[in-house]
Every structure is written in C-alpha cells, then in structure tokens.
Amino acid sequence: MGWVRRLILAELQWTFVKKQRIFRRMSSQVRLSLLPRARCMFDEPVQVKVAGLRSRQVVTLRARSTDEKGVVFSSSATVRADGSGRIDLERDPSLGGTYTGVEPMGLLWSMRSDTLHKRFQLYSSLNPYVVKFSVHEEGGGMLAEATNERLLIGDGVIRRPIREGNIRGVLFTPPGLGPFPAVLDLYILGGGFSEKKGALLATRGFVVLTVVAYGYDDLPKKIDEVHLDYFEEAIQFLRKQDKVGSKGVGVISISKTGDLALSMASYLQGVRAVVWINGCSANTLLPLYYKKSQILPALMLDLSQLIPTESGAFNIKKVLNDPGAEENEATLIPVERAEGRLLFAAAEDDLNWDSKAHVDMMVERLQRHGKDNFESVCYPGAGHCLEPPYGPYFPSAFHVVTGRVVLFGGEARSHAAAEVHLWKNIQEFFRTHLSCDATQTKAKL
Structure with a gap:
C-alpha cells in the first residue's frame, strides 16, 4: 500500500504546484493603480483602481500606515470587480470592512488602530504620510500593492x-x-x-x-x-x-x-x-x-x-x-x-x-x-x-x-x-x- 500513498502524495504535491503557478500568474496580472500619481499632497485625493482580476471576483483592498509614534493604523474594504475584472473605488462600493458604500477615499479616513482611543500622530511637515495599499484574494493572499506618499510640504516651500x-x-x-x-x-x-x-x-x-x-x-x-x-x-x-x-x-x-x-x-x-x-x-x-x-x-x-x-x-x-x-x-x-x-x-x-x-x-x-x-x-x-x-x-x-x-x-x-x-x-x-x-x-x- 506504500506505493498508493506515494501516488496520492505526488498527486497532492502536483495539485499544489499547479495552484501556486496559477496564483503567481494571476497575481502578476493584477495591477493596483493610484491616480493621477502615487506621490501627492496630503490634502489631495487619489483614485484607487485595480485591473487584471477575474470577472466578478471579490477581493479585499487594504490600507496601512504607521504614525510618528510607531502606532499602526489600517483599513479594509471588500469589493466585487466588474465583468472585466476591474475595480474603481470612485464607482464600486465597499460591501464590508471599515467602511461601506461608494467612498473614493474611504480607505484613508476609515483607518484605525487596533488599540482604542488612538489619534494618528503626524506633527513634522518633513515626514511624508506613507500609506501602503494592497489587494488580497479570499484567503488572504496578496495580489498587488502600491505605496501612496502623501506630502505635507510642497516643492519649493x-x-x-x-x-x-x-x-x-x-x-x-x-x-x-x-x-x-x-x-x-x-x-x-x-x-x-x-x-x-x-x-x-x-x-x-x-x-x-x-x-x-x-x-x-x-x-x-x-x-x-x-x-x-x-x-x-x-x-x-x-x-x-x-x-x-x-x-x-x-x-x-x-x-x-x-x-x-x-x-x-x-x-x-x-x-x-x-x-x-x-x-x-x-x-x-x-x-x-x-x-x-x-x-x-x-x-x-x-x-x-x-x-x-x-x-x-x-x-x-x-x-x-x-x-x-x-x-x-x-x-x-x-x-x-x-x-x-x-x-x-x-x-x-x-x-x-x-x-x-x-x-x-x-x-x-x-x-x-x-x-x-x-x-x-x-x-x-x-x-x-x-x-x-x-x-x-x-x-x-x-x-x-x-x-x-x-x-x-x-x-x-x-x-x-x-x-x-x-x-x-x-x-x-x-x-x-x-x-x-x-x-x-x-x-x-
């Protein structure tokens, strides 16, 4: 019976390898875009878009940032892609997470700390407000990410x-x-x-x-x-x-x-x-x-x-x-x-x-x-x-x-x-x- 177990094990390993290849191929096709640019002023909105998903695929978008005191703040939104595998937060609603509905900047204003009663500490104008955006499939695997650098002081000031x-x-x-x-x-x-x-x-x-x-x-x-x-x-x-x-x-x-x-x-x-x-x-x-x-x-x-x-x-x-x-x-x-x-x-x-x-x-x-x-x-x-x-x-x-x-x-x-x-x-x-x-x-x- 040992050869049967080895055959089953080999089949399982091969299935795992195929799934990994499919995931890598799919994740390499997923693109997360921050428009009009990923580097902007703190008080400017950005348009969050995702492309390369499966038709009607449900994913979780996340945002994460750390304040000057080292406290981590994060947010999330569960969103369904359209028939072309695209998401646009100016159009598509969050079905769940830290906010719901169509809120283009919801991932930013709904960020919160796991610890109660924390205020995001941002005092020096020399330190940009850095936000990591990411897209995750069901189960947690990350498909794409992008960094939004939000400046407090503009060029030449x-x-x-x-x-x-x-x-x-x-x-x-x-x-x-x-x-x-x-x-x-x-x-x-x-x-x-x-x-x-x-x-x-x-x-x-x-x-x-x-x-x-x-x-x-x-x-x-x-x-x-x-x-x-x-x-x-x-x-x-x-x-x-x-x-x-x-x-x-x-x-x-x-x-x-x-x-x-x-x-x-x-x-x-x-x-x-x-x-x-x-x-x-x-x-x-x-x-x-x-x-x-x-x-x-x-x-x-x-x-x-x-x-x-x-x-x-x-x-x-x-x-x-x-x-x-x-x-x-x-x-x-x-x-x-x-x-x-x-x-x-x-x-x-x-x-x-x-x-x-x-x-x-x-x-x-x-x-x-x-x-x-x-x-x-x-x-x-x-x-x-x-x-x-x-x-x-x-x-x-x-x-x-x-x-x-x-x-x-x-x-x-x-x-x-x-x-x-x-x-x-x-x-x-x-x-x-x-x-x-x-x-x-x-x-x-």
Missing part, C-alpha cells in the same frame, strides 16, 4: 524654525516672488503643535507662521495666564516678511485657540480674517492679559460633569461652565469689536463642548450690535477635531486639559466630508479677505 524675540514656531514661505497673503496658525500647547496646516497652506500660496504659546522649544512648560502681547509680536513679525503682501493677517484656530483668535481680532490691530473652528464664545481655561492688565477672566471647567462611557472614554460636553450664565458674563469675548472678517465653523456632534451653541451666541451678539462681518457653517455628524482632509478619523483620544481619554464626537463618513468642504472653504475665505498689495511687496524686494 521654505520651512524655517523661528526664534525671534519672544516668538517660537515655524515659518512656511511659498516659492516665487509673491506677494502672498499672510496667515497665523495658532497653537497654545507645544505638545499638540502640528506643522500640517501651516505647511499645506504655504503649499497653496500663503505665508504661514505656526506659533506656539508654551511647552515648545525654550518656552515655559506651564503657564497660568495668556498674554496677547505675545501674539501681537507674532503678527508684527509676520507682516514684516518680504513676501507678505496682505495689509493684515489671517488667523486659523481650533478648540481653545478659537477664543484666543477672537480676542486677537477684538483687541489687536492687523487681524483681517479669522477662521474659528469648534471654539468657544468666551475666554476659556486661562485668564487673558494685554499690556500687563487682565482683560478677560477665564471660563472654567466643572469636572464633576464628566460622564463615563462603556468604551472607557469620558463624555465632556457639559464640563465647560455655561458662558451664557450671568455669573460668567465677564468671560465673554467682545467680538463686536472685531473689524476683520470672521468665519465660524461648528461641528454639530462636537462632544468636546457645544460649538454650535457658541456660534449661535456670537451671531446673536454680532447682530445685536449691527455687525455683518461674519459667516458661519455647521456640519451635522462631524466631531470636534476638524483637520485638513484625508487623515484617519478618530472619535476619541487623550485630552490634555482634563487628563483623561475623552469622546470628540462625530460619525466617520460625515466627519470626513466636513473636512473636505471646510478645507476648501478656509482657503477661499482667506484669499477673498486677505488682499495683497503687489506694489508694496515688490518695493521690499
């Missing part, structure tokens, strides 16, 4: 660390003679300091100073008060740059820096346009000083209002004291003093605080004072952390102020769509309201 006077941050200057509009990108704490927005805006034709108030470089690690004088110095520094042609500067802000940006527009000269994203209508957390005098007390937190959830993260939406309460009236920013244009962007599912209510409060105040220098946009289903588009969405992460993991809110698909719309809106807003004086700038050069 000059990045210069700044230590001028009291100012600490990074200056981004576009290539060319200009003149260019100037934008101040605000950060309070150095630990949350990211060059992403500044580098991308510079790539789109803005001179951007990304500036930090504390906890960065040789700045104090902790502060008990915020001084507008520091940001006034940053405005003056930015306006003196040779390629800057706008008569004033724009300010882009989010969360706590939102109320800081409004205070700058209300008390300082030279602020012509402010983008406020999911901020507050009152001065929060730290008292605000100008010329050594306190101009606004701080609206504080009530940590007894923390709500634990089953995920281990806390809901903190009600933690901030009510700025509309009579006892907190002194913390409200006199936004009616602002002469520049204001763009309010509020996520309706913000769980950090009630951004939509803060917008409504400011709009009512501005209208009461006869002001019309503002516009607002609200995003249903979006969460607190609205950033440049196509990064991994995160619903929860560590919150430095409360010292806990918290919910930031939002539904991934709606949040991703809001980021695409807002990022375009921001650039149009600044271009419209930061007009440049070409004659003045050429004279400088």
Whole structure:
C-alpha cells in the first residue's frame, strides 16, 4: 500500500504546484493603480483602481500606515470587480470592512488602530504620510500593492524654525516672488503643535507662521495666564516678511485657540480674517492679559460633569461652565469689536463642548450690535477635531486639559466630508479677505 500513498502524495504535491503557478500568474496580472500619481499632497485625493482580476471576483483592498509614534493604523474594504475584472473605488462600493458604500477615499479616513482611543500622530511637515495599499484574494493572499506618499510640504516651500524675540514656531514661505497673503496658525500647547496646516497652506500660496504659546522649544512648560502681547509680536513679525503682501493677517484656530483668535481680532490691530473652528464664545481655561492688565477672566471647567462611557472614554460636553450664565458674563469675548472678517465653523456632534451653541451666541451678539462681518457653517455628524482632509478619523483620544481619554464626537463618513468642504472653504475665505498689495511687496524686494 506504500506505493498508493506515494501516488496520492505526488498527486497532492502536483495539485499544489499547479495552484501556486496559477496564483503567481494571476497575481502578476493584477495591477493596483493610484491616480493621477502615487506621490501627492496630503490634502489631495487619489483614485484607487485595480485591473487584471477575474470577472466578478471579490477581493479585499487594504490600507496601512504607521504614525510618528510607531502606532499602526489600517483599513479594509471588500469589493466585487466588474465583468472585466476591474475595480474603481470612485464607482464600486465597499460591501464590508471599515467602511461601506461608494467612498473614493474611504480607505484613508476609515483607518484605525487596533488599540482604542488612538489619534494618528503626524506633527513634522518633513515626514511624508506613507500609506501602503494592497489587494488580497479570499484567503488572504496578496495580489498587488502600491505605496501612496502623501506630502505635507510642497516643492519649493521654505520651512524655517523661528526664534525671534519672544516668538517660537515655524515659518512656511511659498516659492516665487509673491506677494502672498499672510496667515497665523495658532497653537497654545507645544505638545499638540502640528506643522500640517501651516505647511499645506504655504503649499497653496500663503505665508504661514505656526506659533506656539508654551511647552515648545525654550518656552515655559506651564503657564497660568495668556498674554496677547505675545501674539501681537507674532503678527508684527509676520507682516514684516518680504513676501507678505496682505495689509493684515489671517488667523486659523481650533478648540481653545478659537477664543484666543477672537480676542486677537477684538483687541489687536492687523487681524483681517479669522477662521474659528469648534471654539468657544468666551475666554476659556486661562485668564487673558494685554499690556500687563487682565482683560478677560477665564471660563472654567466643572469636572464633576464628566460622564463615563462603556468604551472607557469620558463624555465632556457639559464640563465647560455655561458662558451664557450671568455669573460668567465677564468671560465673554467682545467680538463686536472685531473689524476683520470672521468665519465660524461648528461641528454639530462636537462632544468636546457645544460649538454650535457658541456660534449661535456670537451671531446673536454680532447682530445685536449691527455687525455683518461674519459667516458661519455647521456640519451635522462631524466631531470636534476638524483637520485638513484625508487623515484617519478618530472619535476619541487623550485630552490634555482634563487628563483623561475623552469622546470628540462625530460619525466617520460625515466627519470626513466636513473636512473636505471646510478645507476648501478656509482657503477661499482667506484669499477673498486677505488682499495683497503687489506694489508694496515688490518695493521690499
């Protein structure tokens, strides 16, 4: 009977060899394409296409990336090829995975870590965001792969660390003679300091100073008060740059820096346009000083209002004291003093605080004072952390102020769509309201 076993074994080996040959031949025919190119800017979409599959073959598309802290994020989509063995994510729906339906960039925004409450850490503009795309047959065998290198800083943009006077941050200057509009990108704490927005805006034709108030470089690690004088110095520094042609500067802000940006527009000269994203209508957390005098007390937190959830993260939406309460009236920013244009962007599912209510409060105040220098946009289903588009969405992460993991809110698909719309809106807003004086700038050069 030994010869029978040897015959069966030989037949099985031959079958295995044939299957391997078929797999290698099939996998060599499968092509994964990233269009219009595999190397692009972070805020640019790519078209994901697959060719060379069997007619109506079901495969899994995957994306994988590692952040600056070494944490791996991944996503997947189960997709059926058409009759010609082709897949186009602009046309073909995901039948399952980390997202479903037709979402051309779903593999990017739906990436997540296996560990709960992780935020994709991407701070330096010098490090490209590298995403590995791959196609897998049922059973897991990889048929094709491609690498998407997503840049934060474009060709010719000059990045210069700044230590001028009291100012600490990074200056981004576009290539060319200009003149260019100037934008101040605000950060309070150095630990949350990211060059992403500044580098991308510079790539789109803005001179951007990304500036930090504390906890960065040789700045104090902790502060008990915020001084507008520091940001006034940053405005003056930015306006003196040779390629800057706008008569004033724009300010882009989010969360706590939102109320800081409004205070700058209300008390300082030279602020012509402010983008406020999911901020507050009152001065929060730290008292605000100008010329050594306190101009606004701080609206504080009530940590007894923390709500634990089953995920281990806390809901903190009600933690901030009510700025509309009579006892907190002194913390409200006199936004009616602002002469520049204001763009309010509020996520309706913000769980950090009630951004939509803060917008409504400011709009009512501005209208009461006869002001019309503002516009607002609200995003249903979006969460607190609205950033440049196509990064991994995160619903929860560590919150430095409360010292806990918290919910930031939002539904991934709606949040991703809001980021695409807002990022375009921001650039149009600044271009419209930061007009440049070409004659003045050429004279400088």
